Amino acid sequence: MKKTLQELFGALSRNFPDIPFEVRFWDGQTETYGNGSTAFTLTLKTGTAARRCLGDGTLGFREEYVAGNIDVDGNLQQLIRLGVDPRFRNAKLSPGARLAIFLQHIRSLNTMTKSPGNISHHYDLGDKFYRYYLDESMTYSCAYFRSEEDTLEQAQQQKYEHICRKLQLKEGETLVDIGCGWGGMLLYAARHYGVKGLGCTLSPHQAQYARTRVAAEGLERHITISLEDYRNMKGRFDKFVSIGMFEHVGKGFIPAFMDKAKGLLKPGGTGLLHTIGKELDTAEDSWTMKYIFPGGYLPVLDHVIRTMGERGLVPVDVENLRLHYVRTLNEWTKRFEANAQEIRKMFDDGFVRMWRMYLNGSAASFRWGDIRLYQILFTNGLNNSLPMTREHLYQT
Amino acid sequence: MKKTLQELFGALSRNFPDIPFEVRFWDGQTETYGNGSTAFTLTLKTGTAARRCLGDGTLGFREEYVAGNIDVDGNLQQLIRLGVDPRFRNAKLSPGARLAIFLQHIRSLNTMTKSPGNISHHYDLGDKFYRYYLDESMTYSCAYFRSEEDTLEQAQQQKYEHICRKLQLKEGETLVDIGCGWGGMLLYAARHYGVKGLGCTLSPHQAQYARTRVAAEGLERHITISLEDYRNMKGRFDKFVSIGMFEHVGKGFIPAFMDKAKGLLKPGGTGLLHTIGKELDTAEDSWTMKYIFPGGYLPVLDHVIRTMGERGLVPVDVENLRLHYVRTLNEWTKRFEANAQEIRKMFDDGFVRMWRMYLNGSAASFRWGDIRLYQILFTNGLNNSLPMTREHLYQT
Numbered sequence: 154m155k156k157t158l159q160e161l162f163g164a165l166s167r168n169f170p171d172i173p174f175e176v177r178f179w180d181g182q183t184e185t186y187g188n189g190s191t192a193f194t195l196t197l198k199t200g201t202a203a204r205r206c207l208g209d210g211t212l213g214f215r216e217e218y219v220a221g222n223i224d225v226d227g228n229l230q231q232l233i234r235l236g237v238d239p240r241f242r243n244a245k246l247s248p249g250a251r252l253a254i255f256l257q258h259i260r261s262l263n264t265m266t267k268s269p270g271n272i273s274h275h276y277d278l279g280d281k282f283y284r285y286y287l288d289e290s291m292t293y294s295c296a297y298f299r300s301e302e303d304t305l306e307q308a309q310q311q312k313y314e315h316i317c318r319k320l321q322l323k324e325g326e327t328l329v330d331i332g333c334g335w336g337g338m339l340l341y342a343a344r345h346y347g348v349k350g351l352g353c354t355l356s357p358h359q360a361q362y363a364r365t366r367v368a369a370e371g372l373e374r375h376i377t378i379s380l381e382d383y384r385n386m387k388g389r390f391d392k393f394v395s396i397g398m399f400e401h402v403g404k405g406f407i408p409a410f411m412d413k414a415k416g417l418l419k420p421g422g423t424g425l426l427h428t429i430g431k432e433l434d435t436a437e438d439s440w441t442m443k444y445i446f447p448g449g450y451l452p453v454l455d456h457v458i459r460t461m462g463e464r465g466l467v468p469v470d471v472e473n474l475r476l477h478y479v480r481t482l483n484e485w486t487k488r489f490e491a492n493a494q495e496i497r498k499m500f501d502d503g504f505v506r507m508w509r510m511y512l513n514g515s516a517a518s519f520r521w522g523d524i525r526l527y528q529i530l531f532t533n534g535l536n537n538s539l540p541m542t543r544e545h546l547y548q549t
Numbered sequence: 550m551k552k553t554l555q556e557l558f559g560a561l562s563r564n565f566p567d568i569p570f571e572v573r574f575w576d577g578q579t580e581t582y583g584n585g586s587t588a589f590t591l592t593l594k595t596g597t598a599a600r601r602c603l604g605d606g607t608l609g610f611r612e613e614y615v616a617g618n619i620d621v622d623g624n625l626q627q628l629i630r631l632g633v634d635p636r637f638r639n640a641k642l643s644p645g646a647r648l649a650i651f652l653q654h655i656r657s658l659n660t661m662t663k664s665p666g667n668i669s670h671h672y673d674l675g676d677k678f679y680r681y682y683l684d685e686s687m688t689y690s691c692a693y694f695r696s697e698e699d700t701l702e703q704a705q706q707q708k709y710e711h712i713c714r715k716l717q718l719k720e721g722e723t724l725v726d727i728g729c730g731w732g733g734m735l736l737y738a739a740r741h742y743g744v745k746g747l748g749c750t751l752s753p754h755q756a757q758y759a760r761t762r763v764a765a766e767g768l769e770r771h772i773t774i775s776l777e778d779y780r781n782m783k784g785r786f787d788k789f790v791s792i793g794m795f796e797h798v799g800k801g802f803i804p805a806f807m808d809k810a811k812g813l814l815k816p817g818g819t820g821l822l823h824t825i826g827k828e829l830d831t832a833e834d835s836w837t838m839k840y841i842f843p844g845g846y847l848p849v850l851d852h853v854i855r856t857m858g859e860r861g862l863v864p865v866d867v868e869n870l871r872l873h874y875v876r877t878l879n880e881w882t883k884r885f886e887a888n889a890q891e892i893r894k895m896f897d898d899g900f901v902r903m904w905r906m907y908l909n910g911s912a913a914s915f916r917w918g919d920i921r922l923y924q925i926l927f928t929n930g931l932n933n934s935l936p937m938t939r940e941h942l943y944q945t
Contacts, residue, residue, distance in 0.1 A: 298937055432858030455858065459851035462828030467921075468850065471867035476937055520933060525863075537916060541694055541872055547943045 193227030215440040237522030286489040291335035294397030305484040313341035322346040326391040332398020336363030343375040393424030418533040470530040482516035589623030611836040633918030682885040687731035690793030701880040709737035718742040722787040728794020732759030739771040789820035814929040866926040878912035
């Protein structure tokens with residue numbers, strides 16, 4: 154098996170000559186791949202851990218890392234880069250691992266009864282935990298950086314502003330926010346644009362937190378937070394927004410989501426979908442699906458566009474912001490590592506390693522892999538009163 | 550049959566109460582539909598013409614209009630609007646008409662031997678003719694209007710500037726232009742950005758005209774015009790552009806087009822596809838396919854995106870400029886009508902009626918129907934050096 158591993162590392166090194174690295178094997182041997190100062194050192198502490206990397210691919214590697222049987226010193230993202238490159242990703246999965254992933258998918262299908270559990274798994278880890286690495290507005294989605302100097306706090310507010318401009322929000326308009334999280338979007342829109350907003354979330358923690366903030370700002374007559382499945386939402390709104398929630402919808406429910414978007418929007422109304430997605434319907438990352446986002450599914454751009462078109466939802470602007478998510482995740486990682494001690498006390502070392510892997514793995518996949526961040530602006534039927542150009546998004 | 554027509558007009562009128570109109574039947578009877586001042590008067594001069602409207606839908610109506618058996622006074626676009634609305638479009642096609650359209654499609658398949666004929670059909674009508682309604686730069690595609698006051702001339706130059714900015718053209722870079730027309734894009738890019746450009750067209754008229762302009766500006770060392778099928782183009786370029794040519798590619802050749810785009814672009818290079826398209830794969834307008842653009846096919850956005858993704862061409866920005874095409878077509882129509890006398894002398898009255906129908910029909914379909922103008926910016930593989938925002942497109 155060691156020989157197979159050495160062959161694999163050799164092949165990786167030949168494909169990425171710009172990333173020299175070092176491997177320490179369980180028998181004490183150390184090997185260097187590539188030339189120059191190494192980007193990282195990978196330590197395979199046991200033969201079993203090494204075997205799982207070969208047999209179960211990314212899933213095995215990440216599980217063994219979390220268990221502490223594998224260590225990485227140096228640049229973790231450069232190591233993950235080797236794995237997220239389309240040429241190597243999921244290529245070494247054994248039939249058994251493929252079956253396990255398939256069963257995991259089945260178990261995570263987002264039926265109405267299972268969705269609350271899937272959402273709680275992630276979002277009810279506790280507001281205190283998320284405060285350790287999110288910005289002060291508790292925004293848990295890709296930020297929008299306008300310059301090198303922007304802080305994460307600024308970039309999250311700029312994201313909301315960018316979306317408000319795309320939606321052309323006007324005072325007194327109604328806005329529905331599907332998956333409102335801790336309420337950041339609605340608070341911004343009410344504060345700066347005077348809209349009346351209704352948001353929904355399936356996380357009791359988020360709903361409670363959002364309501365507290367709404368009350369603290371005296372915006373109860375402007376914002377309503379509903380602890381509700383999006384499929385139960387009712388009403389007709391001028392504008393529609395959904396930020397970082399679509400990833401939880403699941404492939405089979407994308408048509409239902411679009412039916413709901415169409416039903417909630419007045420004719421000619423404008424909507425914005427902000428979501429992670431891909432160009433190709435490749436297999437989901439099995440580790441992330443198992444440990445981080447059960448029931449998650451990264452939508453495929455052409456499928457989203459088609460499902461919109463079939464319902465007369467007309468795309469008017471699609472922006473790919475993937476490099477903004479790299480920077481957002483790097484900001485989160487910095488804060489996360491600064492608070493790792495505290496987080497370890499809340500949970501344990503395995504949790505810290507798991508979350509570190511999730512944040513760095515995501516950053517690497519946005520930067521070098523196959524995932525993107527799309528903002529899709531659309532109208533419900535044709536709207537001939539839209540601004541002719543996008544200049545208004547960039548006026549100061 | 551008259552009764553059927555009256556029922557049809559009644560149904561249309563109920564669906565479009567904001568468009569009152571008048572119909573003069575072949576037996577002398579006149580009927581008014583809707584209330585208020587009429588948008589147009591439709592005169593059905595013969596029973597045969599009326600029968601063809603019922604039996605062959607849009608195809609029959611437009612053919613009979615061109616033949617002079619149907620007249621329209623007033624706002625032609627408002628009349629066409631009734632036909633391009635998805636609820637009525639192509640709904641009344643007889644099985645015979647459907648078969649005719651199918652055969653027409655087969656005859657127009659863009660094989661290598663047939664493409665020159667299909668392109669000549671339209672583009673070799675003579676530069677003199679196109680000068681009667683295009684702007685002075687001879688740009689035969691959607692312009693980009695930044696303000697109410699912009700002239701067509703300005704808007705066409707602004708379109709080129711918008712594309713150059715999207716492509717981030719830099720001095721000394723190489724640019725390939727698939728379907729370069731009369732050379733407008735390459736001339737602009739060489740003049741303002743100092744690029745080295747290679748363009749191809751299948752129209753001998755266009756190639757000759759473009760070369761003359763290149764020579765007149767002394768840009769022979771910057772621009773090469775090749776009378777060549779795009780499938781024969783060779784080389785590796787920094788940037789790729791194709792404006793208003795993709796509509797001639799045909800559905801079955803979209804993968805070949807994308808293979809070529811990928812092959813012509815350096816890794817990480819940027820390309821822009823400017824094309825008419827649709828969200829839904831509805832039947833093509835049979836009249837336009839038969840008389841205006843044989844072999845034409847309006848691509849479907851999700852199919853284009855998917856075909857790109859399958860080849861590692863990554864969409865980074867999609868802009869829907871359909872309202873700009875309405876305005877462009879209205880500008881062309883104005884110039885066309887001002888020169889109708891001269892054009893009638895060049896061809897005949899039937900030609901004038903045909904072209905009038907084509908220009909107004911297109912404008913109506915962009916404004917109220919199912920066609921769009923997409924600008925799709927993409928990179929060949931990932932490019933992590935792109936600007937983070939689109940602000941640079943709008944700086945003055």
